[in-house]
Amino acid sequence: MRVIDGHAHLEGIQDIDNDLGKAREAGVAAVIAVGSETGSNKRALELAASHKNFVFPALGLHPWNLKDDFSRDIEFIEENIGKCVALGEVGIDFKYDKDRNLQVSALEKILEIAQRSEKPVIMHTRWAWKEAFEMVKQRGLKRIVFHWYSGPLDVLRGVLDLGCHVSASPAAEYSEYHRQAIREVPLDRLLLETDTPVRYRDHVSRPIDVLKTLSAVSKLKGIPDEEVAEATTKNAIELFGLQL
Ligand SMILES: [Zn+2]
Known part of the structure; x- marks a missing residue:
């Protein structure tokens, strides 16, 4: 049995x-290392270079790390x-105290790059799901x-109709909003992740905790x-084009 951690902030370890x-x-076959700005992207x-065919890099611009002038971060990504293998972590967060227009314009730039480069995108969408x-x-x-979708189910249905993926985090053990979303996502659209080094209740996560995500998801779905x-x-290998 092998699993992939589809979302880890490895610079935090x-x-x-x-x-x-x-x-x-423990059976983790790959880790997607997401970045949040130029430092963590580097x-x-x-x-990824020192852990070939195991760590795969995603380049991102996280809304929490957004500077008023983010042009250098965009240049580095380009x-x-x-x-x-992907653009991420990127997105918008309307719970976070940062100008919404600035967040939207940064995400627009990233989506433009995604369109041009045909790279998949790993998105943070807290309180800005729609x-x-x-x-x-x-x-x-x-x-x-x-990533870690915890928003309303009507938006989730739109997301799935569009053909997008959703990733489950260890919060699938206890977060009701996340759990109801994961129940809805068909297996062929689901990824697993940890969002390392995020703390879940009293535990600071690491990539090995993708096994906790696996077990929580299996219980929710009632399958082995x-x-x-x-x-x-399989989904992660195909979506990110991984060579393992
Ligand atoms: Zn993250």
Whole structure:
């Protein structure tokens, strides 16, 4: 059985070789290292180079890391677009105290790059689910991951109709909004993730915790771990074009 952690902030981990080694031993076949701005994007590229065919880089511009002038961050992404498997973490967050127009204009730029480069996009959409969905729909983009989706079910149905993916985090163990979403997502659109090093209740996550996500999702769906592992790993390999 092998699983893929589709969303990890590896720049936040001190003893990275140790944590990646433990994950690999436990059956994690790959980790998507997402970036949030130029510093963490550089780190994702470095880690992908030093852990070939295991760590795969995504280049992002997180709404929490948005500067008033984000042009340098966009330039870095464009210069390195050939090295990444996806754009992420990007998105909009209307719970976060940052000018909404600025957030939307940054995401527009990223979606433009996605369209040109044909890269999939890993999106953060907290309290902005409908707006993010509309932006994606308007451009006719499908290769989008709505990461840790916890929004309304009517928007989720639109997301699924469009052909997008949703990723489950360890919060699938206890967060009711996330759980109701994951119940709705068919297996062929589902990915697993940790959002490492996010803290879930009293536990600081690591890539190995994608196994907790796996077990929570299997329980929600009432099917064996193996079935969820096989489907989500296949989805991630296809969506990100991974060579394992
Ligand atoms: Zn994240």
